Amino acid sequence: xxxxxxxxxxxxxxxxxxxxxxxxxxxxxxxxxxxxxxxxxxxxxxxxxxxxxxxxxxxxxxxx
Numbered sequence: 001x002x003x004x005x006x007x008x009x010x011x012x013x014x015x016x017x018x019x020x021x022x023x024x025x026x027x028x029x030x031x032x033x034x035x036x037x038x039x040x041x042x043x044x045x046x047x048x049x050x051x052x053x054x055x056x057x058x059x060x061x062x063x064x
Contacts, residue, residue, distance in 0.1 A: 002027050005041045009050075009057070016042055 004023050011019070024038045047057035 001037050001039065002031055002033060003039045003041065005043060007043045007045070010044045010046055 004027060006019065006023065020040045020042070023040050024035050027033065027038045028035050050057050
């Protein structure tokens with residue numbers, strides 16, 4: 001049973017629905033499994049809960 005986890009910023013329900021369908025189809029094609037066997041976990045974090053390059057997502061400069 002393949003499990004895929006996607007970490008990202010928050011998205012709309014329509015965007016999440018589309019993503020899950022596309023990820024599921026990719027796994028079905030690559031692994032030859034049934035769509036019912038694929039699990040997709042979405043982990044969304046807003047700007048205050050993720051960082052890149054030493055900066056929180058919503059900040060312009062790193063804090064000292």
